[in-house]
Amino acid sequence: MTAPAPLVRTVLGDIAPADLGVCDAHDHLFLRSPRLPGQELDDPAAAEAELRAFAALGGEAVVQWTPIGMGRRADALPALSRTAGVHIVAATGLHQAVHYDQDALRHLADGLEERFVAELTGGARPDDAPDGAPLTARAGMIKVAGGFHGLDAHTRRVFAAAAHAHRATGAPIGVHLEGGTAALDVLELLCAVHGVPPHRVILGHLNRMPDSRTHRQAAEAGAYLAFDGPSRAHHATDWRLLDCLVSLVEAGHARRILVGGDTTTASARASTGEGPGMPYLLSGLRTGIDRELGPEITAVFFRENPAEAFAVSWP
Structure with missing residues (x-):
């Protein structure tokens, strides 16, 4: 039997990878966490304004990495x-334990495998909705989280x-x-222990720890590397971002790189707000990448790699 053609699963249905277009490979339209009090992304009108500003610059796709229990508003997407x-x-998935009320976390932990699969194949419910509430859009990826230079019991369970x-x-x-750390530990657990193919793993926030040796090792293993800056919350290493990208391209790893805004x-x-926001990914960072590496590599980062990274031969 011939395997089904790979498709990208969006909230409006599956599309051909080539139709994804210019992609912000890691961002948030809705997000809440006790770690960010008073900074919730919970306004649909503001999310629409940000999306429209991104689209005006040629943006065609956004991957929202907000997982279960963090105000992802699957119903509004x-x-x-x-x-x-x-x-x-x-996204479906679960973040670090610190982002959840512990009673809610214990409830979420029950039947985690089945919930992830159900949200990828059937659809999600709003996070606060009862079990009988109508399903909304299906997820197209799984979001999980490592710890700072290590992986705790919660991480291993998720x-x-x-x-x-x-x-x-x-x-x-x-x-x-966390802080761009533990990339190789993550690959060891997901790939060597659990058998996930490396090219199905996307390592986020690598720009927060601009260690080119680790970046090259992760790329050589076959994982995708997401550089999701510039970011107001994590500005300290933004100035190293282009150096990291140039180093990976010179080492032959252009096809492993994704870029996102992570608002x-x-x-x-x-x-x-005060910015730079989702539009700056195209008005600022893309301009710098184009200048340093040329338009062909820019297209690889923004078009070709996301089309491959998020394409799945769905059952």
């Missing part, structure tokens, strides 16, 4: 995608569930690396 004319890929969901669906696994707070939005 389809309408936003239609009105702004931008493809949106949603990674095992994510690997199960990957095996059931083929969905890519995006990993929050995590209301103040970081361009349309309603």
